Amino acid sequence: MVEETVQKETLYRGKVIDLELHDVTLPDGNDAKREIVRHPGAVGIITIDNDGRIILVKQYRKALGKVIYEIPAGKKEPGEDSLTTAKRELEEETGYQAEQWKEVTSFYTSPGFADEIIELYEARDIQESHQLSLDEDEFIEVIAVTLEEAKALLHQQLIHDAKTAYALLYLDIQAQQS
């Protein structure tokens, strides 16, 4: 089923993504073009505070043209291992450090056109480090909500992205099993 690249062109090199156009040979020998967005990969952190609430960040997303609430997340730096990214991003975006870390899963967000992979972690036993340090173009508010409050945000489409929707189902299953 493999599609072999005959030729590729990098159409754009950006800060967050690159765009490549590949001429490929299909399994039947015919030709096709594939548009591929390259992304360094990201982590998302399902963060539970010491009262059992979920930590969310409220952020304007230009691509969507709206403000949404998401689990803390961020892009990997070149060569950085995922847990290091997770610890760094949690602290930078929320000012929290966590003692307990657990790998949850990983998934590609848009396999039809992008190689972005998100690795999800669960972080518990948190404390404030006061090391909040947002990127210069990041404007974020941090909130803590119960699972029921988070579900209400989902219903209002104020939670509206894949990693956070996944996180809520994951926590729902945990709640049912406990």
Place this chain on the structure above:
Amino acid sequence: MVEETVQKETLYRGKVIDLELHDVTLPDGNDAKREIVRHPGAVGIITIDNDGRIILVKQYRKALGKVIYEIPAGKKEPGEDSLTTAKRELEEETGYQAEQWKEVTSFYTSPGFADEIIELYEARDIQESHQLSLDEDEFIEVIAVTLEEAKALLHQQLIHDAKTAYALLYLDIQAQQS
């Protein structure tokens, strides 16, 4: 928190995606650039056959460089409503029609750089229509697996995308509640 576009440039218009570069004014008055991938939106169909198995499609994904198993899915045509897309894509990719349709949820896949939204449906009471009609550059195999078999595929990272990972948690919750 809104970021106002001062100027935008469409860097690429493609078959699946367009790429825009926006110069924006940040909430603090500073400037920034935002790379935005435009996508028409897609549907994913959590399809359960009459033996309770999950219908998956096996497909090579050039962006990932590997074959993965996903729930049936596809892009919306201009002006098409989501349920119509869902029925069309299910039939084109798998040859099945379904009698029972239910909206599950929707989510943005990559809010940091793309406006792609996936609307998820659950389809049951299926029958073969023999109307399989793949796009000329699509090479797909259709399989039916139990939830346990699907979880094994997830463990092997042969299921490895956001919508299908979400679908498995969703079906897991249904199974626990029944």
